[in-house]
Amino acid sequence: MTHEEKRAWIRLFAAVVSYGVYLAVVLGRAGGRPLPDVPYATVLLWTVGASIAAAIVAEIVLGAVTPGASRAKDVRDREIGQRGDHIGQSFVVIGGVAAMLMAMGGWHQFWIANVIYLCFTLSAVLGNVAKIGLYRGGFPQW
Structure with missing residues (x-):
């Protein structure tokens, strides 16, 4: 398993x-209340x-426990990184458009913030x- 895959x-x-x-x-705090409250x-x-902090710490620990592992990125690593980022970014766009439409529709800020967070998470996933x-x-040829 390469460093980038880890x-x-x-x-x-x-x-x-x-x-x-x-x-x-x-959801635990809701206790029967409406979620926007x-x-x-x-x-x-x-x-x-x-x-963010946990990912940084985990990557530092990964580097410490595998000090001899190569961290050099080759062409394949760069292309996989770019393709993965492009695939994930679709949800950033979806979240931005959804939040814009929700704001124009007068939705509560709770829902707007949560759709953005959900789409950021889906983008990362x-x-x-x-x-x-x-x-x-x-590596399929697209």
């Missing part, structure tokens, strides 16, 4: 776990920050799953 696994895990924690906390902003910021798939299943 990084994709780390980022995938961090995105899924942090979003799961966010959902669990927000639940305080969410602090939890959202903390889970995003914790996800889809992009990293694509990278892992390309590493595992070969």
Whole structure:
């Protein structure tokens, strides 16, 4: 497994776990209230920050436990990275358009923030799953 594939696994895990924690906390706080009334902003910021920090720490630990591993990127790594990023970015666009339409429609900021967070998470998940798939299943000619 290449260093870049390991990084994709780390980022995938961090995105899924942090979003799961966010959902669990927000839904747990609801207690029968409507979701827009639940305080969410602090939890959202903390889970995003914790996800980024956890991925950085995990990548540092990965580097420390495999000091002799090559971190050089070859052409294949760069192409897989680009394809995975392009695949994942579709959800960033979807989230931006959805948030814009929701804002124009007067939706509550809770829903707008959550659709953006969901699409960022889906972007990370889809992009990293694509990278892992390309590493595992070969590199198709598109």
